[in-house]
Amino acid sequence: MPHIGSLDILILTGIGMTVKQIPKTAQTRSMRYTINYLLQNIFYSLILSFLFSGCSHRFEDSENRFLFEADGRDLDEILYSRFPDMDLRESIYRDDMQLLRVEFSEIEGWDRDNKKGSLLAFVRGCEQKSRVNIPEICEEAKRIYSSNPSNAEITSFFENYFTPYLIIDLEKERISGLVTGYYVPILNGSRTKHGKYRYPIYAKPKDFHIPYKTHQEIDEEGIDADVICWVDDRIDRFFLHIQGSGIVKLDDGTTIGIGYVEQNGYPYRSIGGYIHRTYGVPLHKLSARYIKNWLKKHPDLVDEVLYYNKSFVFFREQKSDLAFGAMGTNLVPKSTIAVDTRYIPLGMAIYIQSDKNRNLNHLFMAQDRGGAIKGVIRADLFYGFGEEAGREAGRTKVEGEFYMLLPYGFEFID
Structure with a gap:
């Protein structure tokens, strides 16, 4: 090590x-x-x-x-x-993480990276209470952002106020880790249960405790919780639970946003892995789109496959043009990531280097977390809203090196 x-x-x-x-x-x-x-x-x-x-x-x-x-x-x-x-x-x-001091000049692609989205995400993060936020640095970031800065000026800001460290996973003995993608899906729904609108989007149960009922028990027995809306496709609802937030186009012509508020306490289990092991579908085919189409072609297997994952997510209603991360910020597409906060604090700046995806070699702000995002070197890249964002997210499964930019004045607290 x-x-x-x-x-x-x-x-x-x-x-x-x-x-x-x-x-x-x-x-x-x-x-x-x-x-x-x-x-x-x-x-x-x-x-x-x-x-x-x-x-x-x-x-x-x-x-x-x-x-x-x-x-x-x-x-x-x-x-x-x-x-x-x-x-x-x-x-x-x-713990299992080592941070090794490096120079910005040693980070591949750093000078070429367009950091305007990174600065916007950083400024939004400064509005939240976080021990990562150093007041003097946040004030300077806001000043620079308000001046319509060039990319060179933004790069200089990060170089002047932060120190880069390569993240090393001591347990797995690696300097690279997995980067995947997520997005905000768009579903069709109604405020009332009728016709095709049969699948509830629940708020947090009134009798919530951990562990709560399983996915199957919730569907079959019901729960004591408000229903935000009813959607027309249970497979889309399942993937909404994976993404953690979404937009619902209601049948009255209005649109609402829904965001993660709680989870039933059961760990997420991959239905893609289950389909591979049980039905022999090659792993390389199992994108989100392929799984959706596969389930629709095998309606008799939908219960078996979906209930393999006992996890179930509860939501809150929010504005439809926002995607709030765990930090409470409105996420910036392609400039914010979800991380494992046991290792990377929310609000931290992380540069990810990879030659396998054009959206990497970029400076991201860690402003979200997810149940499936576990490990020292692990991130989920937020792509934005709708089908195109979903396609990009579904294609993202690459290795990358992570560089943590520690702000001057920040200290880890045990």
Whole structure:
């Protein structure tokens, strides 16, 4: 695991870190790597020169950034290949997460990234109460935003007030993680139950407790809760629960928004995985659109598949042109993400680098969370509203490296 090198020269700041807090696995691997590092580097250089003479550019090709993670090298070797001086760099440890100090110039695509949406998301986040928000930095962000700044000015703002750190997953021994996408779906509904409008969107139950009734029990037995509206498609309602918010076009011509308020306490279980294991559908086919179409072609299996996931979400009514994240902000499409807040606090700026998706290589604000978003290096990218956003979200399942931008004056609190 990666703190690598002599413990007495590790620079630890900001959180009252002590040597005994460094994971033991990190210390053990550090000692082992220190002994072998120079010999291994010489050995690998000779072998690679021999095997890949004439095509050494392969290791610098941006399309192969994750080659090191696929060629059998362990985390120490990956990190030393990228950061030969990492023994001298500042590191911060938080449970299974290590933050390794880097320079902005070392982050691929940083200078080219259009950060106007990032600044807007950051300013909106400053309106909420968060320990990530440093008053002086928020005031400067608002001042800059009001001046119609150039992208260069926005980039300078983040460089002047933040310090970048590469996020490392110590448990999984990785420097990259999964990025998926989500969106706000649009459903058809009615304020009253009639005709095709048979599937309720519930508010939080009056007798709510955890664990509450399962998905199947709620459908079959009913619950003591207000119904915000009734929708015409239970499969669309299921995917609404996954997304956490949506828009409902009512049969009286009006439109309402609905947003996540609570969940019944059962962990989300993937129906795509269930369809794959039970009915042999290849995993690569199982996008949201494919699953919807598959269920509609197999109506006799809808109960079995949907009830495999015991999770059930309750909602609140909100404005139809807003998508509120867990932080309470109106999310900015393609500039905000949902994260696992055990590791990344809401409001934190996260740059995600990946050559596998054109919407990445971008600075995002962590302003939401989700039940399926678990892990040190894990994010769900918010794409916006409607069908096109849904298509983009459904196509997003890529690896990326995460860089946390710590604002000056911020300290982690145990």
